[in-house]
Each structure stands twice: as C-alpha cells, then as structure tokens.
Amino acid sequence: MSLFERDTEIYRNRDALREDYQPAQLVGRDEEIQMYQAALQPVINGEQPNNVFLYGKTGVGKTAATRYLLSHLEEDASEYDDIDLRLTFLNCDGLTSSYQIATRLVNELRDETNQISTTGYPRATVYEMLWDDLDDLGGTNLIVLDEVDHVEDDSILYQLPRARANNNLSDAKIGIIGISNDFSFRDDLSPKVKSSLCEQEIHFPAYDASDLQKILEQRAAVAFHDDVLDDAVIPLCAAYGAKDAGDARQSIDLLMKAGDLAREEAETTTVAETHVEAGRHDLERGRIEEGISGLTQHGHLVLYSLLTLHLQDETPVRSRDVRPRYTNFAQRAGRDPLVPRRMRDHLAELAMLGLVSVTERNEGRRGGTYREYTLDMDIELILSALDEVLDDVGIHDSIQEHLLDEDVTDENTSLAQFQ
Numbered sequence: 001m002s003l004f005e006r007d008t009e010i011y012r013n014r015d016a017l018r019e020d021y022q023p024a025q026l027v028g029r030d031e032e033i034q035m036y037q038a039a040l041q042p043v044i045n046g047e048q049p050n051n052v053f054l055y056g057k058t059g060v061g062k063t064a065a066t067r068y069l070l071s072h073l074e075e076d077a078s079e080y081d082d083i084d085l086r087l088t089f090l091n092c093d094g095l096t097s098s099y100q101i102a103t104r105l106v107n108e109l110r111d112e113t114n115q116i117s118t119t120g121y122p123r124a125t126v127y128e129m130l131w132d133d134l135d136d137l138g139g140t141n142l143i144v145l146d147e148v149d150h151v152e153d154d155s156i157l158y159q160l161p162r163a164r165a166n167n168n169l170s171d172a173k174i175g176i177i178g179i180s181n182d183f184s185f186r187d188d189l190s191p192k193v194k195s196s197l198c199e200q201e202i203h204f205p206a207y208d209a210s211d212l213q214k215i216l217e218q219r220a221a222v223a224f225h226d227d228v229l230d231d232a233v234i235p236l237c238a239a240y241g242a243k244d245a246g247d248a249r250q251s252i253d254l255l256m257k258a259g260d261l262a263r264e265e266a267e268t269t270t271v272a273e274t275h276v277e278a279g280r281h282d283l284e285r286g287r288i289e290e291g292i293s294g295l296t297q298h299g300h301l302v303l304y305s306l307l308t309l310h311l312q313d314e315t316p317v318r319s320r321d322v323r324p325r326y327t328n329f330a331q332r333a334g335r336d337p338l339v340p341r342r343m344r345d346h347l348a349e350l351a352m353l354g355l356v357s358v359t360e361r362n363e364g365r366r367g368g369t370y371r372e373y374t375l376d377m378d379i380e381l382i383l384s385a386l387d388e389v390l391d392d393v394g395i396h397d398s399i400q401e402h403l404l405d406e407d408v409t410d411e412n413t414s415l416a417q418f419q
C-alpha cells in the first residue's frame with residue numbers, strides 16, 4: 001500500500017476554507033458594499049477617486065470586500081478605453097514609517113531593473129520619485145494600504161491623499177484605500193490627515209451568529225461534499241464565532257479544524273459536533289500558547305500569580321492584592337519585581353489577550369473606581385503554556401492537582417510555605 005493516498009471523502013475543495021480564497025459573493029454585507037461601490041464609482045466616470053477608509057474589528061470582511069470590489073472594478077474599467085486603472089496593494093505590517101511605505105510604492109510602480117534601495121535617500125527625494133513615477137505612468141491609481149495602523153508617522157497618510165491638491169501630481173489621479181482594525185488609530189489621527197484620508201469612512205460591524213451561519217453555509221457548499229456535515233456543525237461554529245468576536249476568519253478556521261479532525265479518523269465520513277468541540281479546544285490552545293509565549297517573563301510571573309490566586313478562590317482580585325504573590329514569585333525567579341504601575345500594565349496586557357477579564361468597581365460614595373481581575377481561561381491550557389516559569393519559580397501548592405505531568409512536581413519544591 002502506498003504511504004500517501006488521496007482522501008476525498010470529507011472535502012470537495014478544502015482550499016475554499018483557506019484565508020486566500022476569494023468567495024464569489026460576500027454574504028450579509030450589502031449596505032457596506034453599496035457605500036464602498038459608490039465611493040469607487042468616480043473611477044469609472046473618469047473622475048478623481050475618493051479616498052476611502054475602512055475600519056472594523058478583525059475578520060469582518062474589510063479585505064474580502066476590497067478584493068471583491070476592486071476585481072470587479074478592474075474588469076469593468078477595462079471596458080472603457082479612456083480609463084487606465086492601476087491597483088497597488090500594500091500590507092503595512094512590517095512597514096512602520098512613511099519612508100518605508102514610499103520606497104515600497106516606488107518599487108511597486110517600477111520594473112525589476114529599476115528598483116531603488118530601501119535606505120539612504122532623504123524622505124523628500126523618495127516622495128519626489130513617487131510623484132514623478134506616478135505622473136509618468138498617468139491614469140488612475142488606487143493604492144490600498146491594508147493594516148494602515150502599522151504606519152507610525154502620518155506624513156505619507158497626509159501626502160498621498162493630497163498629492164494632487166498640493167500640486168505634486170498633475171497627470172496621474174490617485175485614490176487611497178486605508179484599512180484598519182485598530183479603532184484608536186482612527187480616533188488618534190490628526191484632523192488634517194483624517195479629513196483627507198477618511199473622505200469616505202465605512203464601518204464594518206462584527207458579525208452576529210446568523211451572519212456567520214450564512215457565511216459558513218456558503219463556504220461549506222464549496223468545501224465539503226454534500227451531507228458530510230451534521231446539522232449542528234455550522235450553527236455551532238457560528239455560535240462560537242459570534243461569542244468570541246464576530247470574526248468570520250475564526251469561524252471558518254474552526255470549521256476547517258473540525259473537518260480536519262474528522263478526516264484524520266480512519267472510519268469517519270461525517271463531521272460531527274464533537275469534532276467542532278475538539279477543534280475549538282485545539283485552536284484555543286494554539287492561541288493561548290502563542291499569546292503567552294509572546295509575553296515577557298514578568299508577564300508570565302503576573303499570570304502565574306493570578307492563576308494561583310484563582311485556584312485559591314481569591315479572584316476577582318485587585319492588583320494591590322496580586323502584588324505580594326507576584327513579588328514573591330519574581331524574587332524566587334531571581335528577578336527584581338516591577339513597580340506597581342508596570343505590574344498593572346502586564347495585567348492589562350493579559351486582559352487584551354483574553355486570558356484575564358477586568359471589572360471596574362466603585363468604592364462607594366467618596367471613593368474612586370478600581371479594577372478587579374479574574375482568570376478567564378481554561379486552567380490546564382494556561383498551565384501547559386507556563387512551563388518555563390514553573391521551572392523558574394517552583395510549583396505552588398494550589399496547582400499540584402492540575403499538573404498531569406508528575407515529573408514536573410517531582411523536580412520542583414512546593415511553594416506553600418511562602419504564601
């Protein structure tokens with residue numbers, strides 16, 4: 001028997017569940033698409049395009065809507081001889097300065113033999129090159145800046161949308177499409193950048209369970225063979241997606257994970273609720289491990305402190321009551337404890353990762369407000385991701401019974417006498 005054999009019982013086209021798949025239609029986004037389409041209409045009329053700013057949480061269809069509309073725009077524009085449309089997509093992840101954006105744009109517009117170095121020029125020189133290149137090419141240029149919030153200085157976000165108004169361009173028409181999932185970015189833009197970059201703002205709200213269900217049904221019809229999914233599978237993936245963040249990407253990933261788990265089982269020919277539950281657990285574990293591994297050692301120490309307090313039924317807890325435990329753990333790990341404010345920053349970071357939830361409380365008539373923290377995640381998952389800090393600090397009594405791996409307990413001393 002061959003080592004690899006094609007298994008096609010579950011999936012008809014698994015690639016339809018991948019990130020790079022472009023659905024033929026976007027489900028449940030009619031209003032946003034209509035506004036977006038209206039903002040792009042001047043291109044077909046041969047007019048100067050609007051600058052558009054799309055914002056909304058992650059996985060709500062901003063990029064998908066952009067790709068969908070721009071591919072139609074490109075196709076429809078090709079019907080008109082007097083329209084020369086050029087689309088440039090730039091993901092700003094990793095491009096933090098206006099300088100980097102400008103050099104990337106110049107290189108996108110030039111052929112391979114004529115690229116410029118990404119360092120060494122004054123910024124104004126790169127801008128000059130950009131305007132010259134755009135004017136030489138002429139036509140209508142739509143530049144998509146996805147994840148535009150990664151750009152830390154706003155020079156280019158002012159210069160690009162205003163290039164014609166500032167007489168930097170005469171022949172070329174230019175329109176910017178900025179996309180962001182960072183709400184504070186939009187709020188923090190200076191008024192002059194906001195007024196030019198955000199000529200037409202379109203908000204993409206999070207999806208609810210019924211939106212997600214329709215999106216998943218559309219995708220599943222392409223990805224899976226008929227009658228492979230148990231009836232409960234799609235509603236369950238949609239319900240989890242809506243509960244988490246209304247993020248279509250997460251729901252599609254969960255459906256794919258469930259399909260993969262079903263496929264791995266030799267005798268299974270259908271995807272069931274149990275595969276969704278197991279898939280969710282696996283994805284959650286991956287997400288937590290990734291989140292925790294990105295934290296500094298102090299972040300780990302704060303999380304470990306909170307975990308032990310949680311297991312001793314002492315949560316929700318104020319940061320000042322986390323502090324003695326954290327200080328003790330830091331000392332045991334041979335680190336100087338951070339000042340209270342820095343320690344609180346770590347609590348806030350844990351909350352941002354979804355590991356910890358925060359409740360604001362009032363101290364009565366005269367007092368101010370304060371925050372209480374509680375652990376919001378499966379204990380076993382957190383423990384498995386905190387391996388290293390357990391080695392550095394030792395095993396607290398409260399977690400003994402949760403440690404499945406006895407070797408760890410043998411090697412470490414109990415901490416009970418310290419707290």
Ligand SMILES: Nc1ncnc2c1ncn2[C@@H]1O[C@H](COP(=O)(O)OP(=O)(O)OP(=O)(O)O)[C@@H](O)[C@H]1O
Nearest residue numbers: 019023026027058059060061062063064181248249
């Ligand atoms: N309305 C929809 N209909 C069909 N598929 C959708 C819809 N909305 C989102 N998707 C799919 O969900 C996934 C995530 O969407 P997309 O990449 O557009 O999100 P986004 O809002 O750009 O997120 P981010 O801010 O993280 O880039 C993609 O696979 C996309 O095809």
